[in-house]
Amino acid sequence: MSDVTSLGGSELSDAIHGKRLSCEAVMETVLERIAAVNPWINAIVSLRPAEDLLAEARTCDRELRDGHSRGWMHGMPIAIKDLSEAEGIRCTYGSPLFADFVPDFDDIQVERIKKAGAIVIGKTNTPEWGFGSHSYNPVFGVTRNPYDLSCSAGGSSGGAAAALSARLLPVADGSDMMGSLRNPAGFNNVVGFRPSFGRIPSLPGRDAYLNQLATLGPMGRSVRDVARLFETQAGFDPRDPASLSSAAVTLTDPDPKGKRIAWFGDFGGYLPFERGVLDVCGSALPVFEALGYHVDAVVPEFDMGKVWWAWTTLRSWLTAGSMKALYEDPAKRSLLKPEVLWEIESGLSVPAGDVYEASAIRTAWYQYLLTVFERYEALVMPSAQVFPFDAELTWPREVGGRSMDTYHRWMEVVIGPSMAGLPVVAMPAGFGGPGSSLPAGIQIVGRPRGDNEVLSLGLLYERNTDWLSRVPAL
Template identity: 65%
Template sequence: MQDDEITGLSAIALSAAIHEKRISCTGVMQAYLARIESFNPTVNAIVSLRDADELLAEAAVCDAELASGKSRGWMHGLPIAIKDLCEVKGIRCTYGSPLFADFVPDKDEVMVARVRAAGAIVIGKTNTPEQGLGSQSYNPVHGTTKNPYDLSKTAGGSSGGAAAALAAHLLPIADGSDMMGSLRNPAAFNNVVGFRPSPGRVPTALKPELFVSRLSVLGPMGRTVRDAAALFATQAGHDPRDPMSLPTEDLTPREGRDFSGARIAWLGDLGGYLPFEPGVLELCRSALPVFERIGCKVEETVPEFDMADVWRAWTTLRSWLTANAMRDAYDDPAKRAQVKPDIIWEIERGLDMTAREVHFASKRRSAWYQHVLTLFERYDYLILPSAQVFPFDATTHWPKEIAGRRMDTYHRWMEVVIGPSMAGLPVAAMPAGFNDRGLPNGIQIIGRPQADKAVLELALAYEAATDWLDKRPKL
């Protein structure tokens, strides 16, 4: 195989080629390193790249193991770069912040250990916004990640480096995390698949805030649903170190499931509540006939809930968690000076929160969850756009206005992803096509609580009925 053929294979197909010995792990590593050398300087998706000789030596060990009849798992010899918010033993983890520019962890996060055990070779990290806050992957340590479909545009975030690396074929598979759309917004901006699992599906090391309010989850990204589902199956499963970890179960989606009569609700702009850049809502709406072609019944509905209440509850919890997580850095003037203004705003807002305000936000979150359950009495799935804008200028930190409506915070322009996050629902971010400028956007396929497998099954059927994932950027 030529290098472009190798890097063009899906992760599942690449795994099969390795195990059938049609290509060596060393050949795979060489092909990806060559592509990274050619395109990463402009895309800037992969950071803290390890030494090539070390990586090739690890690939050679994988080849020797296969020659002796041993495979570590389906990821045997596959290169992966871990999001730079997740700790990997021996590889710098900067969190996109000068405060951690030289931090090298001495242990793997649970998810990383599982990926390694399945045979993957960790080649480095993927870029992210500072501390993962904001859906634009720029930071003072590694710079800005560009969108492979238009290098003047953002790749989104906070899993922007992961999504861009997949779109540019710098990686066959990637991980990410999602608190406020960080697996969904960049998937839409880069024409790849992102999957936000149910909280507790992918365990993580215990952090103080996780017992109080799990808003953020770890999850997979891929160039295909099958790839993302395979990585998810590797990431997921109970771990006693995570007190909210769900029991291990078979999460592999069935292909070819019959969706005749499945009921889908199109939530659109939530009855005019959300503003959208011209063309986004229309593009996402044009994807609805795909569901009808596979047998689903689609109708438009609007939640009978005050969505501004959901936003207020979200911002309260977000600021409160951020303030407590970063209090030590804020209290040190020298460190505070190295933190971007948006984070300072978030911290200072959170420090002013009272226990009563946090409790009320939690009550409103619970009320929203209960309302969502009533929607699922009528529908099997909910559909929303994944982003309210198309990829924007990479030099712009965040959109200040959408369709004439001012965005009053650095993350207001992403409000469309808040509902599923606050309800803890599984969501597959899938492509919806491209606008006349060649910029992608996508939709969220949202399922019932803990119905991760069912969401992936509908995503598989949707993918099979479209060809959007076949379109590659012209780098």
Template identity: 55%
Template sequence: MDITDLGATELSQALHARRISCRETMQAYLERIARLNPAHNALVSLRDADALRHEADACDAELARGSSRGWMHGMPQAIKDIAPTAGLVSTMGSPLLRDFVPREDGLMVRRMKAAGCIVVGKSNTPEFGLGSHTFNEVFGLTRNAFDPTRSAGGSSGGAAVALALRLLPVADGSDFMGSLRNPAGWNNVFGLRPSQGRVPSWPAGDVWVTQLGTEGPMGRSVEDLAHLLDVQSGPDVRAPLSLPAHASFAAGLAQVEGATDRIGWLGDLRGHLPMESGILAVCEQALARLQGIGCTVEPTALGYPPEAVWDAWLVWRRWLVAGRIAPFLADPANRALIKPEALWEHDQAAGLTGAQTLNASAQRSAFYQHLLGLFERFDVLALPSAQVWPFDAALRWPTQIAGRTMDTYHRWMEVVIYATFAGLPCISVPAGFNAAGLPMGLQLIGQPQGEAALLRLARAYELAAAEVLAVRPSA
């Protein structure tokens, strides 16, 4: 038996039943990381192997005494290199933080450690998590699990590739502009952007207005992902907008078979979003699977000006990104060490007025209210997880889609902003492959705070999509 072939749920059960040991598990993953990671560069800042085996032995000793820390007891885990991790270099992909070692864990990291995981290192990310293509000047480029010449997506690109290659049982990430969804779609795994507040973050410089990004889970199965969400989620008094505690999301998946959800298919927003050839067709094949298990699928219009959403989005993003990097620019010499896309965000924000910011916030509120009306007709809304197939990894970002020029470095990922802007839960499920063997995902957007229902739908889809999920990277 290859331990790394086990799903995370099955692995947790086997460890707790002591059918396999934590040390055997750690050794199996270390060997696989040593064999596959050099070609893909998914994991970085890897810890000493002997130290990790020693920690695994300690986990075995706890189990022998009848003690378990939680669902992740003895599981190897790599933390996305955006989250602070005590005692381990945490760079955010920036040369300015190349040697930064936090003194304390972020809240999500603390929760996963409390559930028993053993941190083996970090997963690679773009600089400051900006952009859906994982490369930086500290660790270099992360390559797609299915084709190393192609982009892994981002910003949770390292996490998605590590998960697809079975270098980790589950993966954590974060999502501002599709960062848990785009790389999941491009590596044939599941990625959930939770409702805003479901997975609170700490430390945070501002606990009131930084409400576009959120941390969350990825998994090779919906059940694995739901278990990790159980670990990550829950209120914290330091995060006043965090959501109340929820019953176990994993337990809610018991006995899922078919589904009867009403799905509104937004497609390319009636031509507003340029799409590469084949993406809509693959996503419609995924929707046909949902119809086959009892769902209804109806093409529908967004019914709200997408350009108005984009313009308001730009104001929020520039404002928040500028706040993230402004402290580094207190020293003008640091500009030379920050990638141009981040500087562009910062410099564009300098011209924003208070009236523009207030208007963008009002636009966001109006868009949310509009979506509530759509949810009177539909249980779920659907969109592709990306507008392009995984692209040449040598590029910084796609400058054109289907002959249409992209006017910003991130316009090619406009398809993901709608769930983010409304703070809604959204899961990317594997949709299928093109003729070149490149994967694509389908976004399923749930109702406000509707993770439980969304995960049940995703689980029902998973059972109907076995032929897609059976496709693995060659390794």
């Protein structure tokens, strides 16, 4: 593996601005690695022509020679998740309905990433419309896990995570409604960050107010890189009325003295886990204890079944609203995958009273978590209930001897932070499963709006583990 492709975003930025690497050489090396590795994992899609990308890189080199830098990402190759629009590059949303759609505009985060100097080389693969935590679709096929090509890379940011893990990109963007940053981060031994809701704006489409479950977020191979990309993505934009102003991201050294961390684990037996996952994730706890934190096993004093009901009610109702026009056209409906159809049909039958009750449960869950944070600095829990599974499956039908009644029940562990809109950094926890070679990860959940604090805790954890140095043997 080239030393160039092993560099993270911050290291690559330093090398480019220090004139130790030219933008053209970086682009040429990255494209060579994509040509060699991507056919095996299928993480990068809609790759732009090499001659165009190299010409852009040469322009970046000329600008640097003239003393001008566009920003910290000057000349850096990046691919955008195929759920965000990038002008002039095909954006399929993983759907055959949009297989030929080429937008003439950028999503807000793409504007900001370009303004910071990055060169968008293509897109990263995602499940159809981002539904399900397994990145396959009828347009581009399956994204495979760099640590085991027979396994899933997760999703919906599976292409981004696999590309990072395989050293095809220095940093990547993702998004997260139901673990779409956190599952693939754990599956691919990288870092993902679901920020507080509102931190990163996006073009809202038809609804700018009701859909407050999903958020964009950064991914990388270090917390430092993730924090730096987050700072680029974040901040108020008037086109997104839910967006928040953001100050500079400051990573500090937390003082563990007298501080406590809550381990939610399997939520007191409520959640089933594949054998070995809890052992691997639980092995992260001594790291926090060695740092000086007191770790308690905590069983939430809340009816988690109600949280699940509220989640599925709101998710399906929002899906039905946003995709109703496609569903009502028989020709288009026939091209939607079964899980999307199930979400829409479930949502179309949700009464208004259930929407209100689901929001009330969500409110009560948030209020309960506030009482937990009175005692605990952070919450820790696994980022998925299974190890990376067979890439030929659509989703795990059984976990820990329990049948999964929906396509996303196996990832229920991620919905608590999503429902509360809390910041979560997903960190590697180790390896297990068949052959002890499959990655697993943890979620470190911070207080409301505690983005800087939880990133700082993630950085402290990173400095005291070495999982991120373990590279897949492609």
